[in-house]
Amino acid sequence: MDTNSSYLAARLWDLDVVVGWMTSCRDDAADLRRAVSDAVGRCDLVVTSGGLGPTEDDLTVDVLAELAGVEVVVDEPARARMAARFGDRIAITPTQERQVRVPAGARVHGNPAGLAPCFELPIAGVPVMCLPGVPRELHAIVDGGLADRIAELREARGDVTRIALRIYRVFGLGESQVSAACRGLVDGVDGASIHYQVKFPEVLLKLVVRDRDRGAAEGRLAALDEGVRARISAERLYATGDVALPERVGAELRAAGLTVATAESCTGGMIGELLTRPAGASAYFAGGAICYSNAEKVRQLGVAPEVIERHGAVSEEVVRQMAEGARERFGVDLAVAVSGVAGPDGGTAEKPVGTVWLALAERGGATATHRLGWPGPRDMVRTLAAWWALAMVRAALARRGGA
Amino acid sequence: MDTNSSYLAARLWDLDVVVGWMTSCRDDAADLRRAVSDAVGRCDLVVTSGGLGPTEDDLTVDVLAELAGVEVVVDEPARARMAARFGDRIAITPTQERQVRVPAGARVHGNPAGLAPCFELPIAGVPVMCLPGVPRELHAIVDGGLADRIAELREARGDVTRIALRIYRVFGLGESQVSAACRGLVDGVDGASIHYQVKFPEVLLKLVVRDRDRGAAEGRLAALDEGVRARISAERLYATGDVALPERVGAELRAAGLTVATAESCTGGMIGELLTRPAGASAYFAGGAICYSNAEKVRQLGVAPEVIERHGAVSEEVVRQMAEGARERFGVDLAVAVSGVAGPDGGTAEKPVGTVWLALAERGGATATHRLGWPGPRDMVRTLAAWWALAMVRAALARRGGA
Numbered sequence: 169m170d171t172n173s174s175y176l177a178a179r180l181w182d183l184d185v186v187v188g189w190m191t192s193c194r195d196d197a198a199d200l201r202r203a204v205s206d207a208v209g210r211c212d213l214v215v216t217s218g219g220l221g222p223t224e225d226d227l228t229v230d231v232l233a234e235l236a237g238v239e240v241v242v243d244e245p246a247r248a249r250m251a252a253r254f255g256d257r258i259a260i261t262p263t264q265e266r267q268v269r270v271p272a273g274a275r276v277h278g279n280p281a282g283l284a285p286c287f288e289l290p291i292a293g294v295p296v297m298c299l300p301g302v303p304r305e306l307h308a309i310v311d312g313g314l315a316d317r318i319a320e321l322r323e324a325r326g327d328v329t330r331i332a333l334r335i336y337r338v339f340g341l342g343e344s345q346v347s348a349a350c351r352g353l354v355d356g357v358d359g360a361s362i363h364y365q366v367k368f369p370e371v372l373l374k375l376v377v378r379d380r381d382r383g384a385a386e387g388r389l390a391a392l393d394e395g396v397r398a399r400i401s402a403e404r405l406y407a408t409g410d411v412a413l414p415e416r417v418g419a420e421l422r423a424a425g426l427t428v429a430t431a432e433s434c435t436g437g438m439i440g441e442l443l444t445r446p447a448g449a450s451a452y453f454a455g456g457a458i459c460y461s462n463a464e465k466v467r468q469l470g471v472a473p474e475v476i477e478r479h480g481a482v483s484e485e486v487v488r489q490m491a492e493g494a495r496e497r498f499g500v501d502l503a504v505a506v507s508g509v510a511g512p513d514g515g516t517a518e519k520p521v522g523t524v525w526l527a528l529a530e531r532g533g534a535t536a537t538h539r540l541g542w543p544g545p546r547d548m549v550r551t552l553a554a555w556w557a558l559a560m561v562r563a564a565l566a567r568r569g570g571a
Numbered sequence: 572m573d574t575n576s577s578y579l580a581a582r583l584w585d586l587d588v589v590v591g592w593m594t595s596c597r598d599d600a601a602d603l604r605r606a607v608s609d610a611v612g613r614c615d616l617v618v619t620s621g622g623l624g625p626t627e628d629d630l631t632v633d634v635l636a637e638l639a640g641v642e643v644v645v646d647e648p649a650r651a652r653m654a655a656r657f658g659d660r661i662a663i664t665p666t667q668e669r670q671v672r673v674p675a676g677a678r679v680h681g682n683p684a685g686l687a688p689c690f691e692l693p694i695a696g697v698p699v700m701c702l703p704g705v706p707r708e709l710h711a712i713v714d715g716g717l718a719d720r721i722a723e724l725r726e727a728r729g730d731v732t733r734i735a736l737r738i739y740r741v742f743g744l745g746e747s748q749v750s751a752a753c754r755g756l757v758d759g760v761d762g763a764s765i766h767y768q769v770k771f772p773e774v775l776l777k778l779v780v781r782d783r784d785r786g787a788a789e790g791r792l793a794a795l796d797e798g799v800r801a802r803i804s805a806e807r808l809y810a811t812g813d814v815a816l817p818e819r820v821g822a823e824l825r826a827a828g829l830t831v832a833t834a835e836s837c838t839g840g841m842i843g844e845l846l847t848r849p850a851g852a853s854a855y856f857a858g859g860a861i862c863y864s865n866a867e868k869v870r871q872l873g874v875a876p877e878v879i880e881r882h883g884a885v886s887e888e889v890v891r892q893m894a895e896g897a898r899e900r901f902g903v904d905l906a907v908a909v910s911g912v913a914g915p916d917g918g919t920a921e922k923p924v925g926t927v928w929l930a931l932a933e934r935g936g937a938t939a940t941h942r943l944g945w946p947g948p949r950d951m952v953r954t955l956a957a958w959w960a961l962a963m964v965r966a967a968l969a970r971r972g973g974a
Binding site for chain 1: 862
């Protein structure tokens with residue numbers, strides 16, 4: 169299950185590098201040679217991941233050295249780190265030493281999260297950057313220095329274009345709505361372009377400005393930024409850069425000093441799970457009631473049985489009582505509630521699969537409600553509903569001036 | 572974000588097809604030609620996904636026809652299905668007709684979930700199977716007929732080997748423990764092999780037997796199956812084939828006619844979310860209490876404040892009271908509780924990050940507890956804890972003779 173390819177592709181997209189060609193191959197020297205040779209023949213930069221470990225299957229160092237026509241050598245700083253890590257009690261065996269080898273003359277970038285150094289060397293004039301395959305190590309290296317290194321490489325190639333870019337994260341609008349809202353935004357703006365990517369349930373929007381002068385590129389980007397924000401409300405455009413909605417909501421709740429609780433039916437705990445993803449969630453999250461059955465809606469949240477009887481469990485009236493009951497019982501500032509038909513069964517003509525009611529109750533304020541009607545598979549209906557719950561928390565914070 | 576590659580690789584692994592080479596490329600005719608030509612030169616079967624839609628970017632049909640030296644034609648059955656779908660009110664435009672075209676002479680497999688037919692044609696003697704890129708359509712086609720088609724292709728190539736295989740899903744043991752338990756299992760068994768794959772938090776084990784006679788292969792597989800089950804307990808080896816742990820636990824709860832509730836601290840709702848993934852979860856899942864704060868552990872579940880005070884929130888005593896409180900309050904047969912240090916902060920020398928206590932209370936039975944100590948990032952600690960909670964539910968069902 170290769171997650172590195174999509175991770176690298178996403179990170180390179182962020183840096184406005186076009187990924188032109190991706191190959192996955194087995195731990196076979198001939199295949200690896202072929203994959204790297206093909207890539208250097210068609211791209212300006214090649215990034216590999218994997219094959220830097222200690223076993224006989226790990227062939228990247230040897231194959232790269234062979235392609236570059238150089239020897240394989242031990243990287244002494246990496247060996248010293250390994251020795252320090254192992255201490256006195258563990259000897260470095262020849263097998264373990266394999267993972268601190270690099271092709272002679274390679275530029276060694278190090279590895280903040282592991283033992284095998286990452287390195288870079290030119291093959292046929294094209295820089296080939298070799299990263300480890302362990303996702304945690306790969307992420308640490310990429311987050312630590314890929315952007316700077318790519319800027320250097322661009323400069324070294326005589327590429328005098330400077331790039332200013334910003335990535336906007338939008339939830340609550342489809343890709344076509346986002347692109348319609350931004351139609352014409354970059355028209356006539358020198359060197360500017362706009363790009364979209366759907367990453368369910370959100371949409372990413374990337375704005376890029378190129379210029380020989382960094383200041384000029386950044387100036388035009390700042391002007392376009394105002395345009396984006398005039399066209400997409402802050403309620404929908406929830407963050408820029410590498411911040412997902414749970415982290416954003418968590419940070420906003422902390423900043424506002426407010427607490428939240430959840431009351432979940434069809435999402436089954438997903439909203440609580442999202443709200444507790446950020447470290448330190450206990451600062452704002454008290455807890456939640458998962459009330460899948462009607463009896464639990466009554467017992468845990470005080471929903472009136474006759475209201476369920478009259479309007480059905482998936483109704484504005486019931487989610488309103490769920491949210492208000494949770495707010496009061498948990499003693500929190502905000503409580504969000506969800507009840508819906510996630511499917512595949514249980515839909516009716518009046519309430520088809522995908523019908524979800526949400527409510528947000530707040531201390532000293534009116535309860536807001538929202539109805540979703542998005543036909544789709546069960547997992548997507550639930551994910552969409554859980555994200556909407558977070559969006560309603562953000563909207564409440566904005567109303568209170570906390571966002 | 573390409574999810575098709577890993578999906579196809581996993582499905583082909585299931586079918587004992589070795590994926591030798593994978594390429595992703597842009598919507599560029601030259602790149603696509605190159606990718607397909609490279610692949611047919613090195614493999615016995617090529618599978619493509621994407622590029623079958625209606626827009627000018629969708630080039631697969633044209634490129635494949637060119638490589639095969641045939642014309643592009645409209646597939647009349649697919650066009651008829653499109654006309655039936657559109658009805659009288661929508662005319663088929665030339666753009667829409669693009670997606671019902673196929674290379675002349677292609678074997679058309681159809682598409683149960685979409686408009687663009689999937690098809691197969693030989694290029695340089697190698698069958699190239701072209702599937703749509705929309706994941707839902709891809710999955711429907713693969714689940715519907717890939718196994719049969721691959722068996723046919725094996726036969727057509729004169730491959731008289733028959734393959735019997737089974738995939739075992741194991742949770743609660745690491746890959747090295749599973750492989751140690753199965754050491755020597757296939758030794759001396761003609762045509763048998765064993766393969767492992769880590770799919771956090773579980774481990775997959777694949778057993779393959781090849782023989783010219785299907786019955787002989789299946790007979791030896793049945794004997795090996797007994798060996799696997801003798802070496803890995805049913806508590807750990809939770810399913811065979813394409814069934815994930817939430818579906819398995821849900822099915823077992825339904826079969827036993829028992830109900831369950833959750834009491835979650837560090838997992839924040841994740842156990843409830845897992846238990847409600849299967850459709851029809853209301854048959855066994857009543858609800859849950861997410862009690863992130865100590866106050867909520869007391870209020871929702873009746874945990875004694877002095878027990879929290881004395882032992883800490885992450886302790887055997889507290890999860891025991893959480894589970895027993897939930898079982899009683901929700902009026903269910905089984906209740907599972909979790910409290911842990913998910914990190915990255917909050918660890919101590921005595922209870923480092925990754926320390927998680929779980930408890931399973933049952934009607935009329937003793938409460939079981941379990942301590943995990945797995946150092947890792949926050950998301951993985953939480954996922955592991957939530958899966959362990961499900962495993963404890965299974966263990967309780969087994970004790971009651973329900974599994």
